[in-house]
Amino acid sequence: MRLTIACVANHEEQFRKAMGAKQKAEAKKELAAKRRQLTQAERRIEELDRLFKRIYEDNVGGKLSDSRFQMLSDDYEQEQEELRKKLLRLNEEISEQEEQTEDIGRFISKVRKYLDLDELTPSVLNDMVKAVYVHAPDKSKGHREQQIDISYDLVGILPASLLNDLQNGETA
Numbered sequence: 001m002r003l004t005i006a007c008v009a010n011h012e013e014q015f016r017k018a019m020g021a022k023q024k025a026e027a028k029k030e031l032a033a034k035r036r037q038l039t040q041a042e043r044r045i046e047e048l049d050r051l052f053k054r055i056y057e058d059n060v061g062g063k064l065s066d067s068r069f070q071m072l073s074d075d076y077e078q079e080q081e082e083l084r085k086k087l088l089r090l091n092e093e094i095s096e097q098e099e100q101t102e103d104i105g106r107f108i109s110k111v112r113k114y115l116d117l118d119e120l121t122p123s124v125l126n127d128m129v130k131a132v133y134v135h136a137p138d139k140s141k142g143h144r145e146q147q148i149d150i151s152y153d154l155v156g157i158l159p160a161s162l163l164n165d166l167q168n169g170e171t172a
Contacts, residue, residue, distance in 0.1 A: 001128070004152070004158060004163060006167075008107075011166040018162050038091070041086050041087050048083075051072075052076050052077075055073065055076075110128060110154070128152060129152060130153045133149040133150075135147040135148070135149070
């Protein structure tokens with residue numbers, strides 16, 4: 001935790017750039033896929049509106065029985081409702097991803113609060129850490145190794161390579 005705080009605090013700009021690049025690369029693909037899904041859902045809703053009008057006209061014109069009309073209209077309405085829910089969810093996810101750049105700044109602000117961290121208290125953990133992942137021990141090299149990943153609030157798991165690069169930049 002001290003290493004992370006020191007690296008982030010001492011190399012704030014490099015951290016911003018590295019995390020921004022990491023998040024952009026990941027988010028860019030996800031964002032594009034979600035926007036495609038959003039467009040497809042919007043098109044399908046419009047298509048369902050046209051289909052509903054067509055079956056209504058066929059029902060009125062006598063080409064479609066009342067029971068068949070009711071079955072088709074119920075199906076179309078259910079699909080539209082599911083698509084509207086999907087649209088809301090996708091819009092929320094897109095907004096969340098666009099806010100991630102603000103999260104880096106907020107994380108750096110949190111780090112600044114703990115520059116003089118002497119003791120790891122529950123309040124510090126609750127403020128800084130979202131989750132701790134303890135992996136199964138590995139004894140394949142003759143001694144016991146156990147990987148532990150810390151998912152920090154607002155930025156997730158920081159790659160060890162990023163922290164090492166920042167630390168090496170500090171000593172160079």
